[in-house]
Amino acid sequence: MKKFYPFLCLLLLFSAFPKTGKAAEPIQYQNKVDVSIFLAASFPMALNGAYQLVNKDTGKVQIIPPETTISVKKDTAGVTVTYTGFSATSAKGFDLQEVSSTKKIAYFTYETDMRRGASTGYDVIHTFQGNDTADFLEEITNSQGQVWYRVTAAGKTGWVPFMYVNLLDAPSESLTKINNNLTYRGSFFLKPNGSKVEVLNTLGMEDYLKGVVPSEMPASWHKEALKAQAIVARTYATRIRALTSTAASQVYRGYTAEDPRSNAAIKETEGLLVKYGGKVAETFFFSTSGGKTANVGDVWNSNQSYYPYLVSVDDPYETSKYTSWTEVFPASTILKSFGYPATATLYNITLSKTGANGEVRGVTIETSAGTMTKTGNEQQIRQLFPLNNPGAYNILYSNWFDVSVKRETADMSVQTSTGTEAIESLKGYTVQTPQGTVTLDGSGVSIQTSGGVVSSEGSGISEIIVTGKGWGHRIGMSQYGAKGFAERGYTAEQIVTHYFKGTTVSK
Structure with a gap:
């Protein structure tokens, strides 16, 4: 047996040297998109997965223990991130990167030196502090019977004695819950934005769509409709560089919104785009x-x-229910939209319908305080008719509409050959004046009575009835x-x- 001793010693010596290993790398996303998802002065982020924090000022990398909740806040020095045993500030912000997950994370409970080999005879190449973490690669027992762990962190790979290290299981899927009660896949940029921190979510296009399609269209709808939505949403996101999570671009509610039915529609249309002329x-x-x-x-x-x-x-x-609709507005609402006081009298409202289908591009009102015309795109026109409906973004449903009016009239009557007759308006009647006979047009006529001067037309328009189509x-x-179309057998394409x-x- 003695002839094997040299070989055994060599084997033990070889096992004590560091082996080549690759540190956990940030996930590289296919067809990467960045989405602005949150903005606040301070908030928590609950991390469930494998993440590392990169200081944008210094480049320093900190591996974060699984199931850690970090606190993020904006202060005078920049963005500050803290969790138990750790705090750092960066004027430029932080990248919170999803990394390729190992099976276990090494969590240090005390200051521990990392060495080039698995014994105290090797040089120290890094020192971990209590609460630091590293990716665990493997375990060996050296020739002295000591247990050492090979770990990697901050671009360095080496060996640490086991006694001050806890091994934690790393989740197989990385997800983060933010203070908006939504959970997201991917990585994040914690970016200073004025007095607040803006959170940008970075992930692959197909995973992004998993949070868009069921947020924009019910996942219970026909699969071909969902597939059409996936194709159109993917194409939209490909063209738009500054995506938000709201209807300002397209609604995105992250992992929280995901549904197996819409996920399947996305998978079946993977990579498909709408093209014109190539x-x-x-x-x-x-x-x-x-x-x-x-x-x-x-x-x-x-x-x-x-x-x-x-x-x-x-x-x-x-x-x-929005194919056709009716909304009623008091005159005071329209006067306010045009910048007139609510005490003004609205005499008339007319539309400029220049669209091919009769879409409105201009609205004119005549009032006791003046006449004004407002023109603009569909949203500017819709904003002239504000709704008390946050679900409809508090504006009129579309710019394809007509208006009619209800008028307030004064208590008036005229003497005829057969007696007294009540009337609503003097419009069309003729009166004798020093200049001769004139026909009244019904606009702001005043009459001298024994009790003083009174308006013949009451308060003008009291309500505007808007009937329109679409949302x-x-x-x-x-x-x-x-x-x-999908329910009638049409394909997504x-x-x-x-x-x-x-x-x-x-x-």
């Missing part, structure tokens, strides 16, 4: 068209020739229309190419 198209979508979608030039200040595929098309199958800007794909004329769907 280039990625601008793909907008909305709730309800009212029977026809709109030309982009009729609702936005856009040159129609630049977007030959964003044109009005028939939308025959949508069934929505949203009505450009591109109607979501309720897509549902109707057929639905998309119906709403975006002359386009194709491909990777």
